[in-house]
Amino acid sequence: MSTRSVLFVNLRRIKREGFESLVAARRLGYRVVLLGRALPEFATELVDEFHQVDTYDTELALKTAREIAANNDIAGVVNFTEIDVQLVAAIAAELGLPGMPVEAAVRARNKLAMKNALTHIDGVLPKFARVGDLADLREAVAHIGFPCVVKPTGASGSKGIFELHGEADLEPAMAELSRIADPAFDAVFRQFGAEFIVEEYLTGDELSVEGFVAAGQVHSLLLTDKVTTVPFHLEVSHRLPSVLPAAAQEQIMARAAEIVLALGFDNCSFHLEAKWDGERMGFIEVAARPAGDYIASHLVKAATGVDFFANVIRVATGEPLRLTPDRDLHAGLRFVFAEHEGTFDGLDGVTELFEEPGYDHVFTEVTPGSRVALPPANFGSQRVAAVCARANSREGLDALLDAAGDQIKVRLS
Template structure:
């Protein structure tokens, strides 16, 4: 597209986004990142949220679970706009984005790599050669297969869907009698009517040795085959359903541990053949070094990519997601050394969420950057394993010069803030 301004010829550059992240504030930051870099965003997706309308140049509605229809729409948009790239911010669209990039000749990763990114069994299967990094694991589809697999994998173990995200359907197996209950629940959860993510790999599960250690994630990019590590995040997850509760950037691991985490991350990303994407790798650090949980071919959610990494390092993570998609050089220089973190406030029981309490002091302290309300007051909330998306009602982001200072701020969230939940008729609260 060309237009003339002040007599000179200006070429507008257009980038394709496939859906937006579900958390609106993250979606907003992704659109703003593209705008700051001078791109117009063309959005291909199932729907466009109201807030995004002024920031999107054209929205093309398509069922993005329909691959052929989505690729056909992307071709039409490319013919019209001469797209510079297709950016990926979401988990479910990793394979579609790779397919569109390949089809249009834009920077992306191979479809094999994209499948490895999306399917936890295929991912681990491609990494069997890495010594001492993987848990023992097996693919299972029913209780009989799980029983056989657990004989090899041992207990304690974790069984989970191969293609989900957001801790939907993570079941710890600690004793033989846990197997029945876990598979019973998983057969109800791993269905498209429970969550559309299950349109992709359905009722397919992976059982893994339970890994001990401190949980962390690695945030980085691959561009033209070169792996760049931006930072490492320390995280805390809930017991027993492993919702992510707290994130701190950067990790407090000592330098030699961080070096090993970085080196193993590069081995994993290289072996999976990820390319031209952001990645978010999750692992545990324990007595036996790094033990791998999973890796995603997109930026971290839970405000890690959108807020925590920029606050702690000065690296604008989402701008680099756009750059990597467009084949532009990355800008990964750290301009500060701060500590940024996030703590969720949880609904402690099911019922009607009436609102959050105890946020006043937090709002007044300059160490806290953001308070995000994740669930509207008045919502009837259920807890895992009935619902995996309603327990984390408020997210609070803080930053401090020191790690101790950050921990003190996040500790205040736990002691001062709480969710008021009242019983709903006919149900115990």
């Protein structure tokens, strides 16, 4: 093993994704130094050195990163999480490592700064406006019209996405958003606080683009088709590669490249979310990190053979990317939802499900015995499990994911 190290800033909350990210660095021969709020149990044997820091405290985190670099040969600094994009950019700049420009990192994290930087690109943005309070929202909606969506500018994980269909929806949405946009509810709100954006409602098929920017070059790997719940837009399923027509995919890839370059992204992975209305792409947002929901950690590899997480390490250390597929399969996942609140007691039907070889994994996302609640009380716990499958065709994949939804039952008490 080399004596060079990769500096990780925090790990993804989902253990299996965190695990895969650490394994990717080790497989490429690096030591792992972790700077983060906590060292989860599963990571102890994969992390060579752990430095516990409140990573919301940028000055302290930067100081610790400098100390780490003084004692280690750091080849690159990586984030797999949304909230650490800016800190990782700042550390890369400070240590002279490949990274994303610090100004671009703000645009990656704040949905308003992001949209403000893209107004010159024709026809991709929904109408949008900044919202601080109910009066702002009323004024903005008068201009944007219904339906529209109001959401926090700096959150992720679909925390606080409210559809607005008429005047009566404005006050309840703002009341909920003011309650949610509080660091006590979720620490993500320590970064941008109670700032919101209202957007015209985009229609069409929802999708994401998974890719990288390396030394100023955009590499869009593939498109993922996505389905979300009504009305809170929690992800239900992801299927890849997309089956949109080739001409649509070409246009979307071209738009995605234009967007990430206009934002100044560089030396990072990206996960761009959009809708395709049959004629044009409507842009939702782009994250400067790999996709979650097991897309980057498991599905891309299952469908194409490309190791997305290994490439996240490569882009951070300045190594050439390896993005050539070695297979041509269809992979996807569907979440299993709790139908009401209660205590999660486990899943029925899993053993029977695995009689069918197309299923790769069933992951639980909630610990058995814990309470689950539905949005808007809680945005994270309704999805209790995820089923991943693989097939030779999209039809085959659809059949597997549909059957999984029927077969797996959530036990609640």
